[in-house]
Amino acid sequence: MSLEMYREQILEHYKHPHNKGRLSDADTSVKDANPLCADEIEVFLKISNNKIQDVKFDGIGCAISTAATSLLTDHVKGMSLDDVKKVSRDDVFKLLGVPVSPARTKCALLSLKAIKSATYKYLGEKLDEKFG
Amino acid sequence: MDVDALRMDFPVLRRTFNGKPLAYLDNAASTQKPESVIQAVSDFYSASYSNVHRSVSSLSMEATQLFEAAREKVASFLKAKAEEVIFTRNATESLNLVAQAWGRHNLRKGDVVVVTEMDHHSNLVPWQQVAREAGAKLEFVPVTDQGELDDSFEFPEATRVFSFAQVSNVLGTVNDVKAWTKKARKQGALVVVDGAAGAPHGLVDVFDADFYAFSGHKMCGPMGAGVLWGKKSVLEEMPPFLFGGSMISKVKKEGTTWAELPAKFEAGTPNAADAIGLSRAVDYLQRVGFSSIQKHEEKLLKTTLDLLSDVPGVTVYGSAKARTPIVSFNLAGAHTHDVGSILDANAIAVRSGNHCAQVLMDRLNIAGATRASFYLYNTEDECHRLADAVKQAQMVFA
Numbered sequence: 449m450s451l452e453m454y455r456e457q458i459l460e461h462y463k464h465p466h467n468k469g470r471l472s473d474a475d476t477s478v479k480d481a482n483p484l485c486a487d488e489i490e491v492f493l494k495i496s497n498n499k500i501q502d503v504k505f506d507g508i509g510c511a512i513s514t515a516a517t518s519l520l521t522d523h524v525k526g527m528s529l530d531d532v533k534k535v536s537r538d539d540v541f542k543l544l545g546v547p548v549s550p551a552r553t554k555c556a557l558l559s560l561k562a563i564k565s566a567t568y569k570y571l572g573e574k575l576d577e578k579f580g
Numbered sequence: 581m582d583v584d585a586l587r588m589d590f591p592v593l594r595r596t597f598n599g600k601p602l603a604y605l606d607n608a609a610s611t612q613k614p615e616s617v618i619q620a621v622s623d624f625y626s627a628s629y630s631n632v633h634r635s636v637s638s639l640s641m642e643a644t645q646l647f648e649a650a651r652e653k654v655a656s657f658l659k660a661k662a663e664e665v666i667f668t669r670n671a672t673e674s675l676n677l678v679a680q681a682w683g684r685h686n687l688r689k690g691d692v693v694v695v696t697e698m699d700h701h702s703n704l705v706p707w708q709q710v711a712r713e714a715g716a717k718l719e720f721v722p723v724t725d726q727g728e729l730d731d732s733f734e735f736p737e738a739t740r741v742f743s744f745a746q747v748s749n750v751l752g753t754v755n756d757v758k759a760w761t762k763k764a765r766k767q768g769a770l771v772v773v774d775g776a777a778g779a780p781h782g783l784v785d786v787f788d789a790d791f792y793a794f795s796g797h798k799m800c801g802p803m804g805a806g807v808l809w810g811k812k813s814v815l816e817e818m819p820p821f822l823f824g825g826s827m828i829s830k831v832k833k834e835g836t837t838w839a840e841l842p843a844k845f846e847a848g849t850p851n852a853a854d855a856i857g858l859s860r861a862v863d864y865l866q867r868v869g870f871s872s873i874q875k876h877e878e879k880l881l882k883t884t885l886d887l888l889s890d891v892p893g894v895t896v897y898g899s900a901k902a903r904t905p906i907v908s909f910n911l912a913g914a915h916t917h918d919v920g921s922i923l924d925a926n927a928i929a930v931r932s933g934n935h936c937a938q939v940l941m942d943r944l945n946i947a948g949a950t951r952a953s954f955y956l957y958n959t960e961d962e963c964h965r966l967a968d969a970v971k972q973a974q975m976v977f978a
Contacts, residue, residue: 451925454918454976486916486934486947508947510915511977549924555917 453546454511461515466522469504476570480562482554487513491521491562495570498529505559512544512552517559519543524563532567535560537579554579581872587957589614589864600927603962608749608777608906608953609931610797613861620860621802624853632852633826633843647852650859651842657862658784658792658809663841666808666815667855671776672702674793674808675743677845678772679706681821682814683741686770689715691740694764696721696729697943698748701936703774707743716740723943727751727898729760739767746778746786750935750951751898752881752906754778757786770814780955781877781904782870790814796858800865805854808845815841822847865956873956880954880963881905887967893974897944905954908935911970914977916948922976923950926969928962 471477474492481488487509494502503521523543524532540560541548548556561579568575587593590612595602604612630640632647648662655662668674683706687693693711695704697720711718721744722730735742742764747754761771771789778784779794786792791814796805810818820827820838824847829837838844865873884907888894893912911919920932931951934941941948952966 451922451976453921459976484933486941488947508915510917512918549921552917552921 453548453552455546458511458515458544458546461518462511465505465514465518467504467518467525468506470506471502471504474504476566478562478566478569480558480565482513482558484554487555487558489513489517489558489562491517491559491566493563493566493570495529500524500527500529500532500567503563505562509558510552510555512548513555513558516540516544516556520559520563529567529571532563535564581868581876581956583876583957583959586868587959589616590957591615591618593957597927598925603926603928603958603965605952605954605958605962605966606929606931607780607955607958608798608935608951610803611780611800611955612957613800613802613857614864616864617800617802617857617860621853621857624856629853631849643852646856647850650852650855653859653862654807654855657866658787658807660787660809661812664809664812664815666810666842666845667850668793668806668808669804669851670795670797670806671774671793672795672806674791674806675703675772675774676706677808677821678743678791678793678810679710681845682770682818683707683710684713685819687711687714687716687740690738691716692719692736692738693717693741693743694719694721694735694739694769695742696744697723698727698729698751698753698937698940699743699745700749700774700776701938702776703743703745703772704939707741720939723940726900727753728900729753729755735764735767735769737767739764739769741772742769743772743774745774745776746783747775747781747904748898748906748937748940749777750906750908750937750940750949751900752777752903752953753898753900754783754902754904756902758788761786761788777904777906780865781874782865783904787811796854796861799858799861801858801861802854804851805858807858812841815845820844820847824848826850868956876956877905877954880958880960881907883960883963884952884954884966887963888970891967891970891974893978894970897946897949905958906951907953908949908951909970910946910949911973911977914973916950918977919950919970919973922973923966923969926965926972928952928966928969930966 471492489507630643772791775794780799792809827847916932
């Protein structure tokens with residue numbers, strides 16, 4: 449691992465994350481945590497016409513997890529639920545654009561897990577996927 | 581004590597990461613192994629391996645002899661009798677053994693079990709579970725702002741068990757085991773000491789307690805061998821924890837009688853190889869000398885605290901008078917995992933997170949911390965490298 453993980457873009461999203469906050473009129477929300485590093489996240493989705501109209505998140509996280517959440521929430525805004533289901537871990541790594549060390553994979557994927565869980569919960573379907 | 585010479589005994593310390601020599605400052609999690617320990621385990625498997633306590637073959641007798649000599653060595657380290665030394669996997673298993681075997685047998689509704697706010701989950705959770713099952717109450721000795729146990733705590737009259745950390749694995753605070761044992765005894769409590777963070781520094785003069793638990797891997801021994809020391813009279817009264825081979829005397833269809841100590845608490849084939857490795861680790865540490873080790877550790881602790889106090893935004897947790905070389909800290913604006921990653925980029929290994937002490941994290945009102953913990957083979961140069969890397973993290977996140 450090198451310091452490459454902490455490129456300007458990552459630090460910018462960490463210090464000023466997009467979509468931070470809560471949605472009082474959310475159609476679905478999920479709370480998740482990574483007990484190893486004490487990260488906690490809650491995501492809120494506003495859904496209509498099978499599309500994510502708005503998304504917000506709350507919680508504490510490290511730079512990698514916060515930046516990933518900031519980027520991913522931007523990414524899924526306006527996306528159809530079918531497409532959200534197809535977002536992969538590689539998509540998250542691509543959004544981050546920095547090498548993520550194996551020890552930090554769980555941090556990077558926490559928000560993907562939460563957003564997908566919320567989507568599946570809304571659809572009343574079962575999520576069967578490993579994250580990190 | 582010649583640290584440079586002693587470092588040569590630890591093969592892993594020759595490694596580099598990102599072109600920099602490894603600075604291993606994660607000793608409170610686990611320690612590195614000297615050649616003599618690695619060799620002892622390897623020798624056992626290559627030359628003397630057989631099951632122990634089983635057959636009359638010369639090989640099996642040799643294996644048994646080596647295993648029992650390891651027990652004698654650990655007993656002499658503890659200034660205890662060999663029959664009071666039970667080999668387990670680690671301190672967690674030792675503490676579970678007491679909670680399950682003594683706790684389930686003796687705790688009743690209305691009893692009180694006392695632990696502390698600074699306990700590791702391995703001490704806290706087993707008692708929390710057993711207390712819940714029995715309808716007993718779990719109480720906590722509070723931790724003061726200095727990171728010490730609150731002296732004004734009064735044990736409730738119904739206290740049956742006081743189980744506590746000798747040394748905090750987060751703050752390094754060394755608790756006065758003798759004084760706390762005396763206090764808990766006034767209510768007739770059983771006293772259990774979690775020595776996982778104390779034994780590695782030779783702090784084992786604690787035997788007015790009933791039980792003392794520690795892990796071999798935190799004191800240069802192999803993974804997989806830990807110890808539960810128990811007072812003979814208490815061990816004799818206590819029912820077994822695990823049932824099976826080795827721990828029995830007579831087995832009939834209608835019932836079974838138990839083996840003598842310590843076999844009564846060692847069901848099944850034991851981890852003899854790693855117990856032998858642990859005894860070599862004790863040899864090694866005694867040869868270096870615990871008083872030299874402690875003096876060296878004090879110097880490392882002081883240097884680290886001095887250097888970190890100069891870094892803006894650093895908060896160090898705990899300021900106990902008696903303390904092992906553990907420094908847990910946070911850097912303002914930076915998550916502990918990010919600090920850990922930046923230290924890692926500098927080949928400095930530390931631990932980030934809650935350190936299996938979430939109740940203490942709540943007490944300190946933090947989610948986690950970065951912990952640097954030192955041992956005999958660490959150097960002043962590594963303290964400086966730590967402080968420099970924290971400064972680098974401070975610049976990245978400022």
